[in-house]
Amino acid sequence: MSKLYVFGIGGTGARVLKSLSFLLASGVACKSDSIVPIIIDPDSANGDLSKTTNILRHYQKIRKELSFDTSSKNEFFKTPIESLSPNFSIKVQNSNKRFKEFIDYGTLDSKNKALISLLFSEKNLNADMEVGFKGNPNMGSVVLNQFNQSDDFKAFASSFAQGDKIFIISSIFGGTGASGFPLLLKNIRSADSSLDNFSLLQNAQIGAISVLPYFGVKKDEGSDIEKSTFVSKTKAALRYYQHGVNDSVNAMYYIGDDVNKDYENNEGSTAQKNDAHFIELASALAILNFANTSESDENQVKEFGIENDVNSITFNHLNDKTKFTIYKPLTQYYLFHLYTKTKLRGKLDMNFAANIGINSNFLAEDFYSTLRGFNDAYWQWLVQMSKNERGFNPFTLEESNENVLDSIKGIQLKNGGFLQGTSNYERFTEKLNKTSKQINKSVNIENRFVENFYLATENLVKEK
Amino acid sequence: MAKVFRFHDGNDLYDWQDSNPLNDKAIAAIVDPNGEHSSREITSIPSPFARIDLVRTAFNVVSKMGPEGDSIHHKMVSDALDIGQIFFNYEKFKDKIEIISWNPRNDLEALLNNGNPSHKLLGESLRLYYVQDADNYNFSYDSKLYLINYKDGQNPINIIGGTSPASLFFTSANTYNLDFGDGSDIFLDDEYLPLQKRDPEYIKYLYALKESIPNFSSKFNEVDEYLSMIFPLLTPELRTSIKNETVSFYNSLSDLNIDGGGEVVEILNTPLKKGKDKRDKIKESNFVIEPINNVDQELLPLVLPNDNFSGQLMYVTDFWKNTDKTPHYDATPISERILPFDGNKFPYLTISDLLEPVIIRTEYPIDGFYFDKANFNGDKSFLLPLKPLFFKYFSTDFLSSVINSERVFELKSLPAGSVEAILRVPVKNGNHITFKRIYYNPVNQSHKPEFSELDNKGAVIENRINIAITPFYEFPESIQPAYNIAYYDADRIPLLEGNVFDYEYYSSKNDLIRNVEPVRR
Known part of the structure; x- marks a missing residue:
């Protein structure tokens, strides 16, 4: 260990x-x-x-x-x-003291007081820390x-x-x-x-x-x-x-x-x-x-270092090694957050919910609310980074946009379309349904829930 | 093209990749948007000994930027050199400063073991850095630091600087308004003075110190670089002198002790030295009086201007600054005086040593055949307002002579009965210093004359007096002459009632003649 x-x-x-x-x-x-x-x-x-x-x-x-x-x-x-x-x-x-009080300057012997007076300015000595x-x-x-x-x-x-x-x-x-x-x-x-x-x-x-x-x-x-x-x-x-x-x-x-x-x-x-x-x-x-x-x-x-000197960085501006390290995880978690934030409540009748055993009670539980709070902070983190300078802006960051699989800048996730099946959240739900079948039923509900989303988002990100 | 998140130029690299250490070169290549000319104190050295680091770095930066500049680095170098010069001229400044020693062995121990937890914490931090950064700053338990306390400062303790085992000297980050310096340069002020513009003796001393401290160039690398940069800027004479005699010069100087006691002030166990008495140097000043009389006196006084001065004359270590004005009056006995704008003890004369504050106007013009009227013509005359000291150096005949095309002494009539006295005192090399004093005529005779030597303001007083001398013989040298002096006082106005007159008699050699018995009739 x-x-x-x-x-x-x-x-x-x-x-x-x-x-x-x-x-x-x-x-x-x-x-x-x-x-x-x-x-x-x-x-x-x-x-x-x-x-x-x-x-x-x-x-x-x-x-x-x-x-x-x-x-x-x-x-x-x-x-x-x-x-x-x-x-x-x-x-x-x-x-919460002034520096001179912190070191008890007043009662220093004359030689040490002289040294401290030389090493630290009066401004230092009077500073509130x-x-x-x-x-x-x-x-x-x-x-x-x-x-x-x-x-x-x-x-x-x-x-x-x-x-x-x-x-x-x-x-x-x-x-x-x-x-x-x-x-x-x-x-x-x-x-x-x-x-x-x-x-x-x-x-x-x-x-x-x-x-x-x-x-x-x-x-x-x-x-x-x-x-x-x-x-x-x-x-x-x-x-x-x-x-x-x-x-x-x-x-x-x-x-x-x-x-x-x-x-x-x-x-x-x-x-x-x-x-x-x-x-x-x-x-x-x-x-x-x-x-x-x-x-x-x-x-x-x-x-x-990154590949390009740009003011707004996306995954493609990163070096391949960095991209390899963070693209998949950050995107998976981004998708995880968006689904739980905007869709999950309305999808509890889907197969995956039944398969892993989640219902509205689960959403009311402490685990889920803690997770939602954490994920909101994750979103906030991404939003702040995107607006800062230099910005890190790999996602479109639109919670209400239905085109969730188009929201990674410069990278198109496979997204159904004509003769290719379902698109966006439908596709996401389909992946959840599909992967939910692989999940070990003997583990607790929290594990089943997170694993389901991990596998589904991994599928979405990996598919080309 | 890659974007590497750093401030200096270097090879392209990607993700987290091996690079080179940020050495001096890389750090120097970091462009400061302020230039290096930020005047704000740098405070971000994460060590209690930050000041020692900063001043050492300043020598490094200035060595690269050049000796002249107004950056914070130039300030720190100038201030550190000031501290060195104060140590060197300790004798000159000892009334204003005291030297305090700090012994890492005893004083750090005292801090750690005095039972005060705050002091213990402070002591632990000092010890942690003193020990761990020892190689970096030449810290050692066997060498002390010496600190200068400015006794006239506004706080109970005002440590303006000290010795540094990394840069010879360093200063505090505080600002002080010192009232002393060298020549026209006030120490620790806003004018930064590179080494080559300082007192040649001090310059020579620093190069001597460099030769006397073992392994100087490795232990004081930054200062060594600075000294190397300055060397070509020195005068050829000084360069030759430094090349030939630094060690003998160092050995010829006496050790600097704390308060005259046994403790020698040292840097890494090499003693600091005291500069020689400046008197020999000052004796060569262009301001030394050039007397006519033979004066048997070891130190002839300087005559210093009390008004704007246009000539370029060497003062002590530097030329006189044209706008510097000495006081009109100095109450200190001449032999005890401290030279203004310099600080050395050396006699000098003010206008008030030579000119009286009050001038006596006579009721009728003086007979110019017998007396010097100082070029003043009118229906009244003035007695010459010269003090006896003038005649120590000059004869009466000299008064009417000409110096640089002008009379040595003259009186000029001004409106409303006032008069201006102009005295030109010869100094070295045929130059002269001009003293001027206006004597103001009172509004009327019943007013008491108002005068101030401090403000160079004279006053006129009119006396109905008369003096007569007999006989009019030219006595041969072999005869001791005897004169009768008669004084007649005809003043009758109330203001002058009860005036007491006193008389002193001097020979032509300005010797006071004693034992003269007055007779009153």
């Missing part, structure tokens, strides 16, 4: 974990036996964070009802997501350094086993992610001997993605976050990484995009809810790339 511990640091970390959840839900392959997401963010009110936590919880709730034995062909939700703590997080405390570090990761490197005292971190160390891997997600141009990453890395690489498995940790396979700027923020004179400094900050941090980070990481993934959109300028907290972005999806793919690559002694560096 190998696990992949995925640390998501700060807002970007949370958003990439969200993308990872959707990729795993749709069945994108992951060779690790399970994923353990761990969020590190002192800004516990962060909107992105609570969104991600909800999605992870829903994923777990759905996954709990499903089983994946040899008779099952379903890939939806195949990879288990585990949690070390109820909120998938390592608690970072005392961050409730909303992250506002682009001052030097403060973060002190405030976030609570791993040694953290029970969550101890629990992580205790559960870490031979063959497990670690992946760390962070953005380089912000505050929390940029500081949390080297700090966490240093804490793992110099794991204290009082921790369980400290030696395993010191030598663990660690992958990391450093997300370079991919969005801007609107100009706001009152905010400490300024887009125009993103690149200079990135360069400064990259220079630090050269010596302070790169040698300690087995595989370093870099990504960023200069085509970008200005988000609302929020210094964190509940208001920080940025729309999903293709870069986060690609970053989630980096996690899977790391999970699916065998161990290496070399320090690898990886970057991400």
Whole structure:
């Protein structure tokens, strides 16, 4: 049993974990036996964070009802997501203070006070940290350094086993992610001997993605976050990484995009809810790339490319390998969502429903409503990515359009037509009816339901 | 064509594919939409020692961009060089600053073990990075950092900079309004000064330090590159001097100690040095007074302009800035004075050392046959408002002579009875400094004269007085001359009632003649 511990640091970390959840839900392959997401963010009110936590919880709730034995062909939700703590997080405390209070600057002895006064500006010292570090990761490197005292971190160390891997997600141009990453890395690489498995940790396979700027923020004179400094900050941090980070990481993934959109300028907290972005999806793919690559002694560096430099990316603009990885799963899940959202309620009299034993009671049950909630979030994720810049826009994303098999841009699914049989949702229903017969009746209804949709959508996507 | 999601140019690649590490070259190739000219402080180094990293990087960036510029990197380099210069000229600034040492062994331990959990957390972070990034920044438990506290700053503690094991010196990200600098350059201000424009002694010292710190070019690679870039920009004399005598120069300087005590200030265990007293250098300033009299004095004072000055004269390490004006008055004894816009202790003269604040007008014109009227013609005359100090350096005859086609001293009539005194004081190389003071005529004789040496504002007072000297002999050298001086006071207006007059007598060599017995009749 190998696990992949995925640390998501700060807002970007949370958003990439969200993308990872959707990729795993749709069945994108992951060779690790399970994923353990761990969020590190002192800004516990962060909107992105609570969104991600909800999605992870829903994923777990759905996954709990499903089983994946040899008779099952379903890939939806195949990879288990585990949690070390109820909120998938390592608690970072005392961050509602000003930095100078946090370090108790006032009572420092004169020499240490002198050093701190030189290392940290007055602005640093007076900064309120409730909303992250506002682009001052030097403060973060002190405030976030609570791993040694953290029970969550101890629990992580205790559960870490031979063959497990670690992946760390962070953005380089912000505050929390940029500081949390080297700090966490240093804490793992110099794991204290009082921790369980400290030696395993010191030598663990660690992958990391450093997300370079991919969005801007609107100009706001009152905010400490300024887009125009993103690149200079990135360069400064990259220079630090050269010596302070790169040698300690087995595989370093870099990504960023200069085509970008200005988000609302929020210094964190509940208001920080940025729309999903293709870069986060690609970053989630980096996690899977790391999970699916065998161990290496070399320090690898990886970057991400697609075939065409376009503002609105569809499957055909991706490289074949990327397309192979995500086209089928994302499309299957897209079709799954559309059918359940718009059709299922009216199709309970069809054969497949009888075959797998679902009726209106099933639709009222907790499992189904959780799934529907999760799928709505999936849809929302696709919509946000399509509208962002650069956009990821492989689907037409029209819920009410009956021509569902025409809704993958640049790719035509086999769609009946003259002398070719039924089209669109009729065809979909037909596939459900057909595949429902293959399903093992001895498994529970949730398995039967998901498997039926997996097989039917697979049929639709595979058919040429 | 592939689109790779990165900011620098490189090979096409697809999906997640192996690439090259983001090294200096790749990072340099990342185009900053602001150029490198962003003036905002960069804050994104994820380490408590971020400032040390940033200043080192600044030397690297400036070495590539060129020494002159207004980017944040140029600021950081200029500020770091300022800090080095403050250490070098510690003697000059010791009233304003103190040096504090930080010992990683003791002080970090103190932080970790003082029982305060907040300090422990801070100490653990400092230790984590100090240890793990040791190779990167030359951190060592065996070498201390030395910090400069600016004592006159607005906070109880104002650390403006310190030594850095990665870039020799570094600064804080705060802004300070310092009131001191070198020459016309104020330290840590908004004008960034590259090394080649600084005091040659300091320049030489940095190159000497480079030769004296073992493995300098690997340990201080970025500063080394900077020094290499600057070297061709130095004067040929300085280059020769650096080539031939850096080590002997370094050894000739005395170690910099904390507060004169035993602790030597070091960078990676190499002592920093103190610059030599600047007095020899200042003695060569173009502003040194050029006396007529033989003056037996080790330090001749400088004569510094109190008004806009158009000439190009060398001050201490730099040319005098034309708009710089010295104060009209300095209460400090001349020998204790601090040179304005420089900070070195060295005597200099203000206008008020030479000109009186009040000028005495006589009721009738003075007889020009016997007395110097300073070119003033009218139905009244003025006693020359010169202070005795002037005659220490110059003779009475000199007053009527001409310097650069103008009279050394003259009085000019102004409207409403006011008068302007103009004194041209010779300095080195045939140049002169002009002092001007207007003496304002009071509204009427019953007004007390108002004057201010601080504001260079003189006043006229009219006295009905008379002085007579007898005999009119030319005494031979062998005879000790004896004169009778008669003073007649005919003032009768209330304002002048009760005036007390005091007299001092000087020889032609400006020696005070003592033991003169007055007789009142």
